[in-house]
Amino acid sequence: xxxxxxxxxxxxxxxxxxxxxxxxxxxxxxxxxxxxxxxxxxxxxxxxxxxxxxxxxxxxxxxxxxxxxxxxxxxxxxxxxxxxxxxxxxxxxxxxxxxxxxxxxxxxxxxxxxxxxxxxxxxxxxxxxxxxxxxxxxxxxxxxxxxxxxxxxxxxxxxxxxxxxxxxxxxxxxxxxxxxxxxxxxxxxxxxxxxxxxxxxxxxxxxxxxxxxxxxxxxxxxxxxxxxxxxxxxxxxxxxxxxxxxxxxxxxxxxxxxxxxxxxxx
Ligand SMILES: NC(=O)c1ccc[n+]([C@@H]2O[C@H](COP(=O)([O-])OP(=O)(O)OC[C@H]3O[C@@H](n4cnc5c(N)ncnc54)[C@H](OP(=O)(O)O)[C@@H]3O)[C@@H](O)[C@H]2O)c1
Numbered sequence: 625x626x627x628x629x630x631x632x633x634x635x636x637x638x639x640x641x642x643x644x645x646x647x648x649x650x651x652x653x654x655x656x657x658x659x660x661x662x663x664x665x666x667x668x669x670x671x672x673x674x675x676x677x678x679x680x681x682x683x684x685x686x687x688x689x690x691x692x693x694x695x696x697x698x699x700x701x702x703x704x705x706x707x708x709x710x711x712x713x714x715x716x717x718x719x720x721x722x723x724x725x726x727x728x729x730x731x732x733x734x735x736x737x738x739x740x741x742x743x744x745x746x747x748x749x750x751x752x753x754x755x756x757x758x759x760x761x762x763x764x765x766x767x768x769x770x771x772x773x774x775x776x777x778x779x780x781x782x783x784x785x786x787x788x789x790x791x792x793x794x795x796x797x798x799x800x801x802x803x804x805x806x807x808x809x810x811x812x813x814x815x816x817x818x819x820x821x822x823x824x825x826x827x828x829x830x831x832x833x834x835x836x837x838x839x840x841x842x843x844x845x846x847x848x849x850x851x852x853x854x855x856x857x858x859x860x861x862x863x864x865x866x867x868x869x870x871x872x873x874x875x876x877x878x879x880x881x882x883x884x885x886x887x888x889x890x
Contacts, residue, residue: 633655636715637661638863641699641741642666646827647664648720649675650856653687663710669694688797694764699741700734707748714757716863717745724793735793739800746815757867759817760859765840767798767821770806774839781844802876811874819876822850830857833838848880857877874883
């Protein structure tokens with residue numbers, strides 16, 4: 625691994641949090657494979673390296689970690705100054721954080737993991753010398769767009785979402801994170817952001833065969849699937865393709881694979 629001090633201006637530098645997760649690892653791999661610089665804040669550096677290695681075994685192209693910098697820490701334990709230091713040379717900051725699916729992860733602390741991370745990372749971007757960094761959040765199509773453009777939910781879906789909001793803290797956390805981006809950061813300037821909202825997630829290598837919709841095209845249940853690796857593919861395209869970013873900044877596109885038959889392999 626090298627420090628980010630030798631950055632080639634034709635590449636991007638991205639800070640990824642939630643990088644050891646089932647989606648975040650693909651974001652890291654795809655950015656590195658395209659020759660970009662990636663900074664990661666992860667609770668375990670060994671875990672970061674091992675999840676990347678696991679992907680190598682299924683892939684002909686071995687990912688080089690020469691341009692990967694890992695800071696071993698729990699994001700919310702870092703000081704504001706330390707987070708500013710992390711974002712100051714970045715073109716993009718990505719959060720693929722998610723609550724671990726066990727009792728402690730769902731009902732323990734931090735209950736507002738995603739919201740606090742979003743608040744602190746975007747504040748750090750705003751306060752750092754570098755205000756150009758775009759902010760990307762992985763969300764869920766169970767979270768409505770606060771701008772009201774999504775189609776109305778059925779009564780049954782509204783009941784389920786009400787129960788999720790009040791019984792499962794991670795859902796309320798994801799809603800609060802989206803609300804913060806809309807209401808506190810706004811949609812007219814300052815830090816630019818995008819929330820990618822996949823439908824039901826599955827695992828497997830990327831197909832690139834997916835669509836970003838302005839709003840969820842189907843209902844909450846069984847309307848489709850999204851490969852986590854395709855979610856990563858879309859996020860990397862948003863980071864590296866200025867036209868895509870211009871199209872989706874300040875938006876909450878919903879991501880569906882174009883086939884429901886994506887094979888679950890990993
Ligand atoms: N559309 C849907 O239906 C749907 C379904 C599931 C998830 N999602 C969204 O997708 C996001 C990510 O999903 P995923 O499946 O890729 O997640 P995942 O595999 O569970 O990964 C979660 C990541 O968050 C990190 N993390 C968890 N708790 C943390 C803490 N307290 N402090 C610091 N880091 C922490 C984990 O790090 P460690 O490796 O250190 O644990 C890991 O890197 C979630 O936020 C969720 O909103 C949407």
